[in-house]
Amino acid sequence: MADFQTHEHDVIVIGAGGAGLRAAIEASAAGVSVGLICKSLLGKAHTVMAEGGMAAALAHNDERDSWKTHFADTMRGGQYLNNWRMAELHAKEAPDRARELEAWGAVFDRTKDGRINQRNFGGHRYPRLAHVGDRTGLEMIRTLQDHSVHRGMTIYMETTVTQIIKDGPNGRVIGAVGYDRPTGTLHYWKAKAIVLATGGIGKAYKITSNSWEYSGDGHAMAYNAGADLMDMEFVQFHPTGMVWPPSVRGILVTEGVRGEGGVLRNSQGKRFMFDDIPDNYKPSTADSEEEGWRYVLGDKSARRPPELLTRDHVARCINREVKAGRGSPHGGVFLDIAWIKTKLANGEEHIKKKLPSMYHQFITLAGVDITKEPMEVGPTTHYVMGGVKVDGDTQMSTVPGLFAAGEVAAGLHGANRLGGNSLSDLIVFGKRAGEYAAKFAKENGPIKTDQAAVDAALKQTLAPLDRSGGENPYQVQYALQDMMQDLVGIVRREDEMAKALDGLAQLKARAAKASASASREYNPGWHTAIDLANLLTVSEAITRSAIERKESRGAQFREDFPNKSEEFGTFNHVVRKGPDGQMQVIRQPLTPLRDDLKQVIEENKNV
């Protein structure tokens, strides 16, 4: 039996991005003991990278905005597969959560009358994104981090959780095991409730805006613990990632560039987004360049420029231009913000003030001055709409005591997420998850340790170190990323995805033999070998769900089924571990929409 350290908390929160921090703050406030665990140092989670802003219908820049329009925008963006209860709560509670950040010390950009300033973003009818230049995520995570360290929780930094422990196959959660990265010591946390806030899965793909942390750990741990996953076919490919030089391919170029007036052009200099505006967005989209610019300036009678259509659509249009041979030299298209200098006297300063980190990123990494020349951009794997299926009010999964919030949870975004709706998601549902996890812990008394289960989990964690002579885990990971990029990417086909399933089976066999050299101290080879198993699980969930969805909707585009089908608009896909250990994909009918919310959607159809 392996040596390990034991810790005991009422609630453990796995993940310290916006969702995890907010959950931990809330649970602490409820008076329970909280342990907060994260793979990196505190303050380095993905949330720190978020750029453009946080959506909340504060109605500071346009008094016509309200929770109702935000709700309707979110549902339309998600192609009505959203968990509508979550979309409702999100739209209603985001403004309070944003104001709360200000009360905790966040300093957002200001309007002329001294309130929180809001910017335009894709799919949002009104300027709705509270922001700080293009470093909104940094502001959020630092505010929450600095607030949380005075709240008496225990923080385990650079510590990875590998498995959730339950008190029997159909039981509740009783804890989790993992290891700390610096020393490789094994840990067991006894806990009455667990909040997963582990973020996404982007490392399953080669071209991605996501870091090493995004190996789908929370998704895989929940699945292995018997929880349902949902909507796993919906992976968001952000339309604008860097494409050149090769080493920075995939790094994000914020949608804020387009919000501030940036336009997309092909190699012929044409603004191709005007050529393809989906019918349900026609009433709200500008039909001339002139009208689009007036919208950017805040003219309330003007409609959005087509560059601000939803991400799935813009990404596909870029893909089409490149395939048709109208791309930029390195296989993207041009994103031009410098042109606003022809419209604004202080254009150059304006760009540097509103998009400072984009300016810095391009000048340093690509040698491109965005105040003078266009950027080259193309789609990059960015976000996963799919995740742990949760109850809309409490965020509890189908496993008692296991909660999920933030990117790891499914429901709010349906088939496609609107930009800015993630940061608000984190604080709205992070808070709820923390609140209800604390409540669960209080109401569901003592737990006992299942020593055999703990031992088995720890043994599995050490397995890559115990093997020798196996394959280099990095090589297996690269092979997986290449394959998912090629076969289950932005444009999908049945035959290619069937090939991917075969490929996944082979990669699984290789991963099971991958080995890491013997030392446990800060050994990234070992960590990569452990993460691989999770990446393979989520890749399989994505592929199987995508095969079953024989239509194109939101982020899923099927070349062999290019249209939306009414039938497929009536259910979500749920992924579950079958009794034989095989992965099952099940159709879960949508819950009928409440009448008053139906009305809200109807009222907002044409605005």
Place this chain on the structure above:
Amino acid sequence: MSHAPAKASSETRKQLFRVWRGDKTAGTFKDYTATVTPGMVVLDVIHQIQAEQANDLACRWNCKAGKCGSCSAEINGKPRLMCMTRMDELPTDMPVVVEPMKAFPLIKDLVTDVSWNYDVKKKIKPFKPRKPDAPDGTWRMDQADVDRVQEFRKCIECFLCQDVCHVLRDHHKHEEFIGPRFLVYTAALEMHPLDTEDRLADLRKSQGLGYCNITKCCTKVCPEHITITDNAIIPLKERVVDEYFDPVTKLFKMFKKKT
């Protein structure tokens, strides 16, 4: 119009890297030959070595775009972010030397124990806002009044300024001096238009503001271009002087104490 990065050579070349390998107990430089393609940064090379030659080479990173402050190291002797250091700005005729930060205890290879920074921050009095300005519980602030604070809040906590500051690096005053990062942090709180807390006594007594002799080394290494010395430290020093050594203020304080 050219979109190739400035100065980028279009060719793939070999480059010798000299990377510190070791832990608390012992260590040495090890040489690796890397394949460098156009546009690569130092972090790319470290990843390449990790994936192909040394799976257990320890380094930190997250964003690869200068936003998270994880990948701090010393490159050819200079404290820098590995992800924002382009290969084509380094000399090619000598090995690229990569070492961990020196002001903190080593864990392994390029990874140091920076937990001291987190402990320091915890001791600084948190944000305490004034009463809300509006009945709905919100405040009003002008953009002009938050510009300075926003500059400080750009900090990505890379701790490169802590690494380069001689008070910490050479004189090891970690017990008495909070370092430039936390002077910036304190300045951000002190100059926050809504904040009502007083941190000047702590700065003077337990946080060692007086140790800083304005060498400006911290400002030079800050990847976020925060004007640490001129905009944060000097104004804090001035506030402390005004509060404690200015005769008028002193008199006023005595008077206040009596009443």
